[in-house]
Amino acid sequence: MNPFLVNVADLVGRPGARRRERVEGRLAEPVTVVDSTLRTEVPVVVDTLLEWVSDGLLATGTADGAWDGPCRRCLRPVAGMLHVDFQELFEPVPRDGESYPLGHDRVDLEPLARESLVLDLPLVPLCRDDCRGLCPTCGADLNEGDCQCPPAGGDTRWAALDGLNLSGDD
Ligand SMILES: [Zn+2]
Ligand SMILES: [Zn+2]
Structure with a gap:
């Protein structure tokens, strides 16, 4: 079962209705950008306010995760934590690259968390600043x-x- 799947039937179609949701789970697959990898063995935590707005469900919150990869200068393994803020919209008919799908009164926070965290991956990881x-x-x-x-x-x-x-x- 996908731990990032959240039922929002109590919010859909009710302007101003809001709820805070905190979910935690492992990403299905690691994501690597250049040499830095979003790790799957460390749980990702999503803490968000879900709020119905005129055209969809607005999610405003934070995602936490972990990364690892080789130091860009000496190739030693380096690891670190990620913490990102996001504000994204879920819509019944999502716009490509603009919003996420809202289907059957449920939203999946996993793609949102993954894509938000990937943007925060270090492109030049260093074991220490003066490596x-x-x-x-x-x-x-x-x-x-x-x-x-x-x-x-x-x-x-x-x-x-x-x-x-x-x-x-x-
Ligand atoms: Zn190094
Ligand atoms: Zn030498």
Whole structure:
């Protein structure tokens, strides 16, 4: 059973009717953007006010979740929490990219939570702000100490490494 499915029969068609709803559950599938992944093993929590407005059900609230992925500079695993605010409309005839479907007096908060959290995924995850990354020449993890290569010119090597596809074969 989908824990994000909420019955809203008591709100539908009643202007001003409102109710607070808190649901918690695991996403059916992980979502990955670049290298950051919205995790499925940590429950997502949706806390929202549901309110009937003229053309649908307005959901205003917050979603909490968790992400993980490799550090962009040194590839160590990094994980963190996500907390986002949202305000979205559920309509009987949803508009693509604009609103979510309201069907059979029920709304599914899972797509709303997933899409809101995905927007908050870090695109450049770092194990720490001053991560020194890998040496571009020998691949040594510079967080564990300097390698024997000649200096590559300070901060520019971070910028170069951040733009590099580290999983490529170049
Ligand atoms: Zn790192
Ligand atoms: Zn090196």
